[in-house]
Amino acid sequence: MKFIHAGDVHLGNPFSGLDQQLPYELKNKYKMPQxxxxxx
Amino acid sequence: MIDQAxxxxxxxxxxxxxxxxxxxxxxxxxxxxxxxxxRLNTAKIAVYLSFGNHDFAADTQPHLPWPDNVHVFNxxxxxxxxxxxxxxxxxxxxxxxxxxxxxxxxxxxFPIRDRQVDYHIGMYHGTVGTEGDAYAPFNVSDMLAxxxxxWALGHIHVRQTLNQVPFIGYSGNMQGLNRKETGEKGYYLxxxxxxxxxxxxxxxxxxxxxxxxxxxxxxxxxxxxxLATFPREKMTxxxxxxxxxxxxxxxKQRLYSHIILDKLRQEELDRIWVVKLIYNPKDVLSFTDNxxxxxxxxxxxxxxxxxxxxDYLSNQVPTDIREFFLDGxxxxxxxxxxxxxxxxxxxxxxx
Numbered sequence: 001m002k003f004i005h006a007g008d009v010h011l012g013n014p015f016s017g018l019d020q021q022l023p024y025e026l027k028n029k030y031k032m033p034q035x036x037x038x039x040x
Numbered sequence: 041m042i043d044q045a046x047x048x049x050x051x052x053x054x055x056x057x058x059x060x061x062x063x064x065x066x067x068x069x070x071x072x073x074x075x076x077x078x079r080l081n082t083a084k085i086a087v088y089l090s091f092g093n094h095d096f097a098a099d100t101q102p103h104l105p106w107p108d109n110v111h112v113f114n115x116x117x118x119x120x121x122x123x124x125x126x127x128x129x130x131x132x133x134x135x136x137x138x139x140x141x142x143x144x145x146x147x148x149x150f151p152i153r154d155r156q157v158d159y160h161i162g163m164y165h166g167t168v169g170t171e172g173d174a175y176a177p178f179n180v181s182d183m184l185a186x187x188x189x190x191w192a193l194g195h196i197h198v199r200q201t202l203n204q205v206p207f208i209g210y211s212g213n214m215q216g217l218n219r220k221e222t223g224e225k226g227y228y229l230x231x232x233x234x235x236x237x238x239x240x241x242x243x244x245x246x247x248x249x250x251x252x253x254x255x256x257x258x259x260x261x262x263x264x265x266x267l268a269t270f271p272r273e274k275m276t277x278x279x280x281x282x283x284x285x286x287x288x289x290x291x292k293q294r295l296y297s298h299i300i301l302d303k304l305r306q307e308e309l310d311r312i313w314v315v316k317l318i319y320n321p322k323d324v325l326s327f328t329d330n331x332x333x334x335x336x337x338x339x340x341x342x343x344x345x346x347x348x349x350x351d352y353l354s355n356q357v358p359t360d361i362r363e364f365f366l367d368g369x370x371x372x373x374x375x376x377x378x379x380x381x382x383x384x385x386x387x388x389x390x391x
Contacts, residue, residue, distance in 0.1 A: 001051055001124040001125075001126055001128045001130070001158075001159070001231075002048065002050050002229065002230060002232070003050050003051050003052045003053065003054060004041065004045055004050050004052075004053040004054065004227055004228065004229055005054045005056070005190075005192040005211045005227060005228040005230055005239060006041060006053065006055055006211060006214060006227035006228070007055070007056050007057065007058070007165075007192070007194035007195070007210055007211045007212065007213065007227075008057065008058045008092075008194055008195065008197055008212070008213035009055065009058065009060075009213065010059075010060070010094065010213060010215070010217060011059060011061060011065070011069050011072070012061040012062065012065060012069050013061040013217050
């Protein structure tokens with residue numbers, strides 16, 4: 001038996017507004033890293 | 041995490057609160073969650089989901105239907121049961137927040153361990169505290185009294201163990217959300233060993249937050265060179281604190297006016313994005329002993345210990361702006377800037 005314990009994923013957190021400071025290239029790649037974690 | 045869950049053929053996933061950052065979620069996020077949960081459904085991996093203080097009552101908002109493998113806890117403490125691939129019978133008990141604050145501790149409402157199952161697991165979003173505290177206050181002794189095999193806690197973003205055996209602890213969050221949430225972030229892969237449930241940390245955060253303190257620095261070029269050679273394995277959002285006591289005046293002015301910060305960002309340092317560049321000299325508070333300096337010192341103390349931004353925010357300030365300034369990052373940025381202004385005035389006064 002094995003399972004995963006994953007707390008506080010916080011999908012949709014925009015890094016407390018930090019994403020507005022990031023350059024386009026970074027924003028495009030990392031704007032929502034939580035979403036990226038879930039992408040296949 | 042979903043990929044690894046499928047590749048490792050785990051039996052189930054526990055999400056003990058704050059899957060979402062807020063109660064109202066965007067259609068994009070819902071679509072991602074639905075797609076990934078459906079992948080788990082196809083792989084016959086169950087999901088046990090409870091809502092916390094950020095996403096309380098999220099399932100009462102419009103959202104895509106949950107796939108059959110997703111089991112959502114409501115406000116009352118409830119127990120689900122499942123059989124694992126190796127025919128272990130597992131009970132999972134939990135609850136969801138219905139409001140942002142859950143001042144009543146609910147550990148007492150959890151049933152005593154079910155002796156008919158092989159493992160009994162508790163899911164709990166909250167903090168150690170006393171009745172009346174905001175986030176479902178509990179005591180470790182209350183949880184131990186239930187004789188469960190594992191308590192999957194949520195709410196605290198720092199990975200920490202409150203009790204080793206049986207495990208009671210926080211996996212932390214999967215991605216640091218601000219400059220105070222430094223270091224690797226991820227989840228626990230829990231496996232049984234000699235009838236104990238043992239968590240193993242799996243790092244997955246694509247971005248790290250870190251803080252770099254520099255004691256000596258004399259020029260912008262030196263700073264850029266220093267950061268350029270700083271080894272990074274992952275993309276890092278870096279706060280740089282220059283603590284040198286003596287900097288050329290022009291350097292300080294360019295620091296305060298963000299010119300150097302902009303320059304660092306334009307350098308496109310490999311896997312580093314400088315979030316903040318702060319000048320915080322070590323000896324800034326070591327004033328000489330005279331009456332003027334005592335007043336300056338009091339001003340610094342006032343900022344550190346008594347200043348509350350909410351005393352100055354009118355009711356008309358939008359909620360998201362209010363929340364930004366009330367949380368650690370916003371509050372820190374104001375305090376740092378206030379100290380810079382006081383320090384500049386102190387130096388002008390001495391001059």
